Amino acid sequence: MRSDFIFNGRLGIALPRLDQRWEDYSAAKQAEILAEWETIRGTIPDRIAQIEETINQKQEALGEEENFEVSCRLNWEIADLASIINDLWLWYRTHQDISTRLHS
Template sequence: MTSNFEYNGRLGIALPRLEQPWEDYTAARQSEILAEWETVRGTIPDRIAQIEETINQKQDALGEEDNFETSCRLNWEIAELASIINDLWLWYRTHQDISARLHP
C-alpha cells in the first residue's frame, strides 16, 4: 500500500497527496486515507502549541533587543511562525468535513 501523505517541512505535518480523483479510490482505500488523515489532523493542535511557545520566546527576546537588525529578524521570524499557525488552522478546519466522513 502506498502512502497518500507527504511530509511538509514548513508545517511539520504530513499533508494529503492524492494521485487520482477521490472518487477513483475504492471505498476501502478512502477509509484508510481518512483514518490516516484523522491521525495527522489530531496532531495539529499540539504542533500549533509548539510554534506558539517558540513565538513567545522570540517575543521575549524582541522585548529585550536593542539591535535594529536583530529586531527586524526576530519580527520576520515571528511573522513566519504566525503564518505557519494560520496555515495549520486552515488545514485543521477546512478538512473537518473529511474527518466527519469517518464517523457518519
C-alpha cells in the same frame, strides 16, 4: 508513512497527496486515507502549541533587543511562525468535513 501523505517540512505534518480524483479511490482506500488523516489532523493542535511557545520566546527576546537588525529578523521570524499557525488552522478546519465522513 504511506505514500498517500507527504511530509511538509514547513508545517511539520504530513499532508494528503492524492494521485487521482477522490471518487476514483475504492471505498476501502478512502477509509484508509481518512483514518490516517484523522490521526495526522489530531496532532495539529499540539504542533500549533509548539510554535506558539517559540513565538513567545522570540517575542520575549524582541522586547529586550536593542539592535535594530536583530529586531527586524525576530519580527520576520515571528511573522513567519504566525503564518505557519494560520496554515495549520486552515488545514485543521477546512478538512473537518473529511474527518466527519470518517465517523459517518
